[in-house]
Amino acid sequence: MPQDGHVKQDCEQAAGKRWITHHATTLVPHHVTLLGDDLYSKEPFCALALHHGFNFILVCKPDSHPKFYERLAFWQAQGVMVQCEQRRRHGPVTEMALYRGINDVLLQDGKHTLSVNWLEITVINAKTGAQLYYNTFITNHRLSAQNVAQVAQAGRGRWKIEHENNNVLKTKGYHLEHNFGHGKQYLSATMLSLNLLAFLFHTVLEWSDESYALLRQVLARRQTFFEDFRALTRYMVFESWHHLMDFMIRGLKLETRLNSKPTPKREPQLDTS
Numbered sequence: 001m002p003q004d005g006h007v008k009q010d011c012e013q014a015a016g017k018r019w020i021t022h023h024a025t026t027l028v029p030h031h032v033t034l035l036g037d038d039l040y041s042k043e044p045f046c047a048l049a050l051h052h053g054f055n056f057i058l059v060c061k062p063d064s065h066p067k068f069y070e071r072l073a074f075w076q077a078q079g080v081m082v083q084c085e086q087r088r089r090h091g092p093v094t095e096m097a098l099y100r101g102i103n104d105v106l107l108q109d110g111k112h113t114l115s116v117n118w119l120e121i122t123v124i125n126a127k128t129g130a131q132l133y134y135n136t137f138i139t140n141h142r143l144s145a146q147n148v149a150q151v152a153q154a155g156r157g158r159w160k161i162e163h164e165n166n167n168v169l170k171t172k173g174y175h176l177e178h179n180f181g182h183g184k185q186y187l188s189a190t191m192l193s194l195n196l197l198a199f200l201f202h203t204v205l206e207w208s209d210e211s212y213a214l215l216r217q218v219l220a221r222r223q224t225f226f227e228d229f230r231a232l233t234r235y236m237v238f239e240s241w242h243h244l245m246d247f248m249i250r251g252l253k254l255e256t257r258l259n260s261k262p263t264p265k266r267e268p269q270l271d272t273s
Contacts, residue, residue: 012039020052028053033141035158038064041138043107043114050114050140057155060118060138068107072118075102082145087126094126099152101143117143121152169199172222211245214258 003010003018016036033055034040041058049056062069075081086097101119108114116138123133137155141147169176174195183190205212219225228248238244249258 013042013045016040016045017048020048020054024052024054031055033057033154035155035161037158041065046107046116046138046140047114055140057137057139057141057151059155059158060136062136065107067109068105071105072102075105082143082148084145084149086149093132095132096124096126097149098122098124099148101148101151103143107138117141119143119148119152119155121149121156165199168222169195173226174199174222209245210258211242211249214254215245215248215252218252218254 002008003014020034034049034057036045036056036058038059038061040046040056041060041064046056046058060068081100081102083098083100085099088095088097099119099121101117103117104115105118106113107116117140118136118138120136121133122131124131133156135152135156137152139151139155141151143151168174176192176195206216207213216225219228229244232238232244232247238247249255
């Protein structure tokens, strides 16, 4: 959405820069590291983040940074990279993680360009040798053989955020993307806000409401939970949120799993409106 005073449509980089400027005073004292995809690994964004006191770990792909990777190949040939390996079990598979890193590589051509540190993570199946994961990052964190694995895992953690937040809102019953085109002025922004608030409250409920947490454990698919919720509230009127939770727990015969005492039975009223 175009911002006030702008004609052009807003974009992720502009929004990211605006976010940095707005939140720097609050967050920088907590030594925050920004994570981002390849879109953000550009010198203006990195320089702005450093100027405001942020750290960063950003995906940096060879296709979008050809000159940078030419310089990287030169230093790689000099044998100055730090390296380490780690073995770990991931379910039935033994994984071998290979880490490489190098400090002080110019991000762009020119005398006054920004110098960044580069690292790479490759995960393979220790038994078959098949590649399971690969990515490369740039960061301002100084790299060594002792910390390159830790920095790489932090950069990789962005996918956890992407999967458990953005992907859930798009595909697990919140229908976030389908709301963007509605309305001529404020409706899509209102629907977006309601989606985010719903996800926030559902997350809090999973932490703080035993009944809700139990139902979500049994009705593991969010779509299933939402469909049951929608059907019940369409045809019945419940006295309260707890009344609805109790009714669903009794229907699924989960009383004994919630506590040793049986839940008092209260029948919902039919919606006659």
